[in-house]
Amino acid sequence: MKKDLLTIEDLSVSEINEILELAGALKEKRQCFGEPLKGKTLGLIFEKPSNRTRVSFEVGITELGGHAIYLGSYEIDLGKRESPKDVAKVLSRYLNGIIARTFSHKTVVELAKYSSIPVINGLTDYQHPCQAMSDLFTIKEKKGLIGITVAFIGDGNNVLNSLLYICHKMGMRINVACPRGYEPGKDVLKDVAGSAKIFNAPGDAVKGADVIYTDVWTSMGQEKEYKKRLKAFKGYQINSELMKLANKGAIALHCLPAHRGQEITDEVMDGPQSMVLDQAENRLHVQKAILIKLLK
Ligand code: CP
Ligand code: NVA
Numbered sequence: 001m002k003k004d005l006l007t008i009e010d011l012s013v014s015e016i017n018e019i020l021e022l023a024g025a026l027k028e029k030r031q032c033f034g035e036p037l038k039g040k041t042l043g044l045i046f047e048k049p050s051n052r053t054r055v056s057f058e059v060g061i062t063e064l065g066g067h068a069i070y071l072g073s074y075e076i077d078l079g080k081r082e083s084p085k086d087v088a089k090v091l092s093r094y095l096n097g098i099i100a101r102t103f104s105h106k107t108v109v110e111l112a113k114y115s116s117i118p119v120i121n122g123l124t125d126y127q128h129p130c131q132a133m134s135d136l137f138t139i140k141e142k143k144g145l146i147g148i149t150v151a152f153i154g155d156g157n158n159v160l161n162s163l164l165y166i167c168h169k170m171g172m173r174i175n176v177a178c179p180r181g182y183e184p185g186k187d188v189l190k191d192v193a194g195s196a197k198i199f200n201a202p203g204d205a206v207k208g209a210d211v212i213y214t215d216v217w218t219s220m221g222q223e224k225e226y227k228k229r230l231k232a233f234k235g236y237q238i239n240s241e242l243m244k245l246a247n248k249g250a251i252a253l254h255c256l257p258a259h260r261g262q263e264i265t266d267e268v269m270d271g272p273q274s275m276v277l278d279q280a281e282n283r284l285h286v287q288k289a290i291l292i293k294l295l296k
Contacts (some may be wrong), residue, residue, distance in 0.1 A: 004294075048221070097291070163183060165192060237262065
């Protein structure tokens with residue numbers, strides 16, 4: 001039976017812990033870990049732009065001895081030139097795995113349904129599970145996971161959804177501050193009840209928090225709402241004043257790309273509490289561990 005990674009719900013607590021452990025070993029040894037993907041080819045179907053996800057997956061696949069083929073929106077033209085169902089069935093005859101970044105989450109669900117090979121979600125409008133797995137690794141590396149409170153300031157988006165599910169699964173508290181009308185969906189909040197607390201004011205959410213996290217106010221696919229969101233999210237910014245309200249030694253995280261001066265200031269991004277570059281690097285190690293687990 002093939003295994004997909006479409007949402008955090010696809011992973012059990014023990015699978016998450018195994019991936020974290022393997023990622024730690026891979027980080028330590030970097031390229032000296034044999035070639036578990038030797039002879040295997042993976043396709044990266046990307047409907048949206050990417051720096052970290054594309055490059056870290058391609059480098060990771062190379063380091064594991066495999067081969068990656070990047071299929072941008074022009075090559076496949078998913079849903080227009082060919083249906084996700086037909087794409088999935090055909091690619092299953094050539095490839096050993098698919099990493100897909102799509103606008104609609106339904107598209108990756110469709111790809112997974114009709115593929116006989118593992119499908120990994122590289123970001124949809126609903127979740128970004130590889131990001132959350134790497135974030136958990138970074139939190140563990142910097143702060144440990146016991147008794148930790150995470151605070152997310154900003155939009156109730158894909159990155160937050162995956163973070164909420166992973167915190168809930170791992171028994172971590174998460175405080176969220178969103179402007180009214182931009183909270184995570186009701187279904188998500190119901191699923192993570194008991195772990196997540198929703199606030200309106202950023203200052204209330206960061207009190208007692210060890211990890212302060214943010215993401216862009218306007219995600220890919222929402223560009224038409226840019227001006228409206230600029231107004232709605234004013235004040236939902238990680239800056240030095242906000243960091244002072246968090247626990248001593250708190251770290252600042254951002255999945256990147258960042259809109260400096262909007263959701264995060266230069267001072268925090270480039271300051272001593274910022275772990276954003278380690279966070280970005282960890283995508284590589286964690287995704288290599290995910291690939292080994294799903295493709296072994
Ligand atoms: N964080 C992240 O997924 O970055 P990219 O959009 O550049 O891949
Ligand atoms: N929420 C952002 C994350 C980018 C990595 C987006 O979907 O554009």
